[in-house]
Amino acid sequence: MTIFRSHVLICGGTGCTSSGAAEVIGSFKQELARRKLDGEVLVVPTGCHGMCEMGPIVVVYPEGTFYCKVTANDVPEIVEEHIYKGRPVQRLMYEGSGDMPALPHYKDIPFYGKQHRIALANCGYINPENIDEYIARGGYEALGKAITSMTPAQVIDEVKTSGLRGRGGGGFPTGLKWSFCAAAGGEKKYVICNADEGDPGAFMDRSILEGDPHSVIEGMMLGAYAMGADEGYIYCRAEYPLAIERLKQAITAAEGYGLLGDSIMNSSFSFHLHIKEGAGAFVCGEETALMGSIEGRRGMPRPRPPFPANSGLWGYPTNINNVETWANVPQIISNGGEWYASMGTEKSKGTKVFALTGKVKHTGLVEVPMGITLREIVFDIGGGILNDKKFKAVQIGGPSGGCLTEEHLDTPVSYESLTALGAIMGSGGLVVMDEDNCMVDVAKFFLEFTQKESCGKCVPCREGTKHMLLLLEKITEGKGTMEDLDTLEELAHMVRDMSLCGLGQTAPNPVLTTLRYFREEYIAHIRDKRCPAGACTALLRYTILQDVCKKCGICAKNCPVHCIPGDRNSGYRIETDKCIRCGTCFEKCPFGAIEKK
Amino acid sequence: MAFSVEEIREKTRKITEPWRERNGGLIPILQAVQAQLGYLPQEALETISRELKIPPSEIYGVATFYAQFHLKPRGRHVVRVCRGTACHVRGSLKILEKVKNLIGVGENETTEDLRFTIEPVACLGACGLAPVMMVDTQTFGRLVPDMVKGILDKFE
Numbered sequence: 001m002t003i004f005r006s007h008v009l010i011c012g013g014t015g016c017t018s019s020g021a022a023e024v025i026g027s028f029k030q031e032l033a034r035r036k037l038d039g040e041v042l043v044v045p046t047g048c049h050g051m052c053e054m055g056p057i058v059v060v061y062p063e064g065t066f067y068c069k070v071t072a073n074d075v076p077e078i079v080e081e082h083i084y085k086g087r088p089v090q091r092l093m094y095e096g097s098g099d100m101p102a103l104p105h106y107k108d109i110p111f112y113g114k115q116h117r118i119a120l121a122n123c124g125y126i127n128p129e130n131i132d133e134y135i136a137r138g139g140y141e142a143l144g145k146a147i148t149s150m151t152p153a154q155v156i157d158e159v160k161t162s163g164l165r166g167r168g169g170g171g172f173p174t175g176l177k178w179s180f181c182a183a184a185g186g187e188k189k190y191v192i193c194n195a196d197e198g199d200p201g202a203f204m205d206r207s208i209l210e211g212d213p214h215s216v217i218e219g220m221m222l223g224a225y226a227m228g229a230d231e232g233y234i235y236c237r238a239e240y241p242l243a244i245e246r247l248k249q250a251i252t253a254a255e256g257y258g259l260l261g262d263s264i265m266n267s268s269f270s271f272h273l274h275i276k277e278g279a280g281a282f283v284c285g286e287e288t289a290l291m292g293s294i295e296g297r298r299g300m301p302r303p304r305p306p307f308p309a310n311s312g313l314w315g316y317p318t319n320i321n322n323v324e325t326w327a328n329v330p331q332i333i334s335n336g337g338e339w340y341a342s343m344g345t346e347k348s349k350g351t352k353v354f355a356l357t358g359k360v361k362h363t364g365l366v367e368v369p370m371g372i373t374l375r376e377i378v379f380d381i382g383g384g385i386l387n388d389k390k391f392k393a394v395q396i397g398g399p400s401g402g403c404l405t406e407e408h409l410d411t412p413v414s415y416e417s418l419t420a421l422g423a424i425m426g427s428g429g430l431v432v433m434d435e436d437n438c439m440v441d442v443a444k445f446f447l448e449f450t451q452k453e454s455c456g457k458c459v460p461c462r463e464g465t466k467h468m469l470l471l472l473e474k475i476t477e478g479k480g481t482m483e484d485l486d487t488l489e490e491l492a493h494m495v496r497d498m499s500l501c502g503l504g505q506t507a508p509n510p511v512l513t514t515l516r517y518f519r520e521e522y523i524a525h526i527r528d529k530r531c532p533a534g535a536c537t538a539l540l541r542y543t544i545l546q547d548v549c550k551k552c553g554i555c556a557k558n559c560p561v562h563c564i565p566g567d568r569n570s571g572y573r574i575e576t577d578k579c580i581r582c583g584t585c586f587e588k589c590p591f592g593a594i595e596k597k
Numbered sequence: 598m599a600f601s602v603e604e605i606r607e608k609t610r611k612i613t614e615p616w617r618e619r620n621g622g623l624i625p626i627l628q629a630v631q632a633q634l635g636y637l638p639q640e641a642l643e644t645i646s647r648e649l650k651i652p653p654s655e656i657y658g659v660a661t662f663y664a665q666f667h668l669k670p671r672g673r674h675v676v677r678v679c680r681g682t683a684c685h686v687r688g689s690l691k692i693l694e695k696v697k698n699l700i701g702v703g704e705n706e707t708t709e710d711l712r713f714t715i716e717p718v719a720c721l722g723a724c725g726l727a728p729v730m731m732v733d734t735q736t737f738g739r740l741v742p743d744m745v746k747g748i749l750d751k752f753e
């Protein structure tokens with residue numbers, strides 16, 4: 001094996017790839033070859049580092065220098081200065097805020113300071129397409145340990161001790177679930193990995209699959225060994241082509257090493273793994289719908305019991321877990337359940353990955369110990385609100401979740417605490433909103449989503465969400481009445497209590513929490529016909545502030561419907577009845593003379 | 598990329614072949630047919646029905662249930678505008694409107710010259726770069742409405 005004096009890790013995740021990472025990788029290879037350094041310096045494409053917004057990300061080892069927003073044009077300078085002369089390039093380092101100097105290292109950056117990476121341990125450190133790098137970081141050790149020195153029951157006990165709970169939304173204790181499936185009779189059993197990741201705004205499963213596919217495969221094998229399954233499926237959304245490709249490659253590599261297939265490590269344990277591509281339906285993330293989809297039917301939920309542990313895929317006992325859940329398992333088996341349980345709160349153990357997005361300075365994937373406060377996530381890790389606007393709310397748990405406010409920022413994050421507030425942990429989407437986001441509009445946005453994705457099997461969900469959406473549309477158009485609020489609330493309770501599956505049961509959450517915490521905003525839309533955030537187009541009114549206006553005429557030139565008559569002497573005026581409220585004038589006016597109210 | 602009825606039947610038969618004696622083939626078959634033909638023509642659905650002995654109604658039910666399947670031909674370039682949460686709160690509606698305006702058709706519609714199909718999607722998994730859109734396989738992030746025209750112009 002060649003020893004390289006230096007490694008250049010370049011993020012090849014989806015975010016960085018769309019910011020030009022492929023060109024950066026190409027440029028590094030070319031530049032190193034040109035200087036005959038390619039025998040000493042190895043270029044490693046990695047998975048996501050979580051800081052996609054600052055991408056493409058490049059980390060140079062052994063120093064661990066962290067460069068962001070690197071373009072192909074910057075590469076010759078990095079090679080010349082850093083790699084050749086040993087002088088790191090200041091201007092490409094992450095900039096500290098205020099008068100802090102540029103921060104050269106990973107661990108100094110506040111975004112990473114409070115993180116604790118278990119599920120994401122390898123993401124960004126290894127080349128996901130090279131199984132040797134996974135093995136070099138302790139990969140497949142847990143599997144070896146289990147097969148050679150643990151009984152299946154001991155593996156389940158270890159997972160029980162860890163306190164690990166399902167990361168796909170429900171938070172059901174994983175060890176307990178495994179024990180149900182292990183206890184089910186029969187020769188044939190399946191394990192499934194749920195990689196449907198339906199929450200629009202969460203991408204942790206994608207990053208794990210793209211950045212560290214073997215951790216999920218090893219987790220599934222440990223589960224299969226513990227429960228007595230010999231076959232598994234990974235159900236991955238088709239919108240994630242790179243994840244699917246990496247998985248296929250990883251499976252082939254593991255088979256090549258005899259880690260997957262018949263008589264693994266010369267034991268009597270055999271395991272075969274397949275990939276199924278999803279076909280674009282949110283409800284297929286629900287476990288019974290997902291199995292229906294694997295079987296080739298329409299993905300519609302069915303009532304439980306029977307639970308999958310007794311009658312799942314094609315009627316056989318089946319255990320289904322989320323990507324992040326599986327990815328935690330190998331480390332629990334390697335380091336012991338006690339180790340994992342030492343992190344987190346009393347009932348929510350370990351760490352959770354959140355996708356921090358919306359109006360925060362630093363968006364990205366963060367893995368933090370349970371029990372951390374929302375304030376720490378949004379302000380310490382996320383750096384606070386974009387453009388120093390005012391924090392308004394944070395939406396947790398996607399379309400099934402809820403909106404929390406300023407007063408909840410100091411709540412320690414756990415399954416119980418979030419549920420108590422009317423939100424849910426969900427998959428871990430955290431969308432931050434500022435004063436420009438309208439809460440009624442946000443509730444409407446989520447309902448549009450759930451209404452569209454309702455599979456239509458049961459009436460409360462299919463019809464109830466539709467009527468709730470109609471009411472919200474009415475309100476955002478300024479046509480709502482106070483009675484509508486009561487009807488909305490009543491419908492929300494009905495849909496929540498009477499729907500068959502989790503989609504319908506949780507769809508009202510965004511409406512209920514915004515009604516609970518932002519009621520005055522609904523009332524402003526109804527009584528004053530006004531959207532305080534200035535987001536609901538139908539309620540907006542654009543006017544020119546005559547004392548600020550410099551009569552430049554730029555608004556008039558840009559208005560698509562020509563409704564700003566006037567000239568450079570007498571000034572300009574908006575004809576409100578013709579205005580389509582497109583906002584162009586507001587954006588184009590160089591003097592901020594247009595008011596939106 | 599137009600195929601004759603015979604070609605459609607032939608290609609579909611080839612794809613269906615390995616699944617005739619196995620379970621769970623319908624969705625992978627539809628995915629493979631669409632990957633080859635660009636959409637799911639009626640003749641293809643009929644062929645699958647005959648080969649697998651599944652009633653056409655069931656196949657049609659599955660094909661219309663999933664957002665991924667298309668029963669009509671699509672444009673040479675598919676413009677996917679993300680309408681996920683992260684993109685929504687960062688102004689993706691304005692991007693979608695700009696795209697519709699410039700291309701001149703609505704959501705899930707195709708231009709007559711088959712140049713573009715517009716498809717709003719829920720999250721492209723690049724939320725850190727919101728708002729995001731994808732043309733074919735290329736992702737464009739950190740968008741403002743004024744960038745849209747320049748991007749679309751690159752795709753003939």
Ligand SMILES: Cc1cc2nc3c(=O)[nH]c(=O)nc-3n(C[C@H](O)[C@H](O)[C@H](O)COP(=O)(O)O)c2cc1C
Nearest residue numbers: 166167168194197198285286287321322325502503
């Ligand atoms: C409408 C709906 C959508 C869901 N989507 C997902 C999903 O995208 N990914 C996921 O892992 N679980 C999803 N779930 C939860 C699954 O039904 C199931 O509880 C989970 O995969 C179990 O794994 P866990 O115990 O590891 O969380 C969804 C549930 C519902 C009701």
Ligand code: SF4
Nearest residue numbers: 456457458461501504
């Ligand atoms: S609650 Fe909604 S998504 Fe779930 S089964 Fe009923 S109609 Fe389908």
Ligand code: SF4
Nearest residue numbers: 559579580582583585
């Ligand atoms: S909002 Fe749009 S339509 Fe209305 S005046 Fe301004 S530019 Fe014209």
Ligand code: FES
Nearest residue numbers: 013015016048049
């Ligand atoms: S994709 Fe590169 S940091 Fe996330």
Ligand code: FES
Nearest residue numbers: 679681684721724
């Ligand atoms: S919400 Fe747009 S990419 Fe995720």
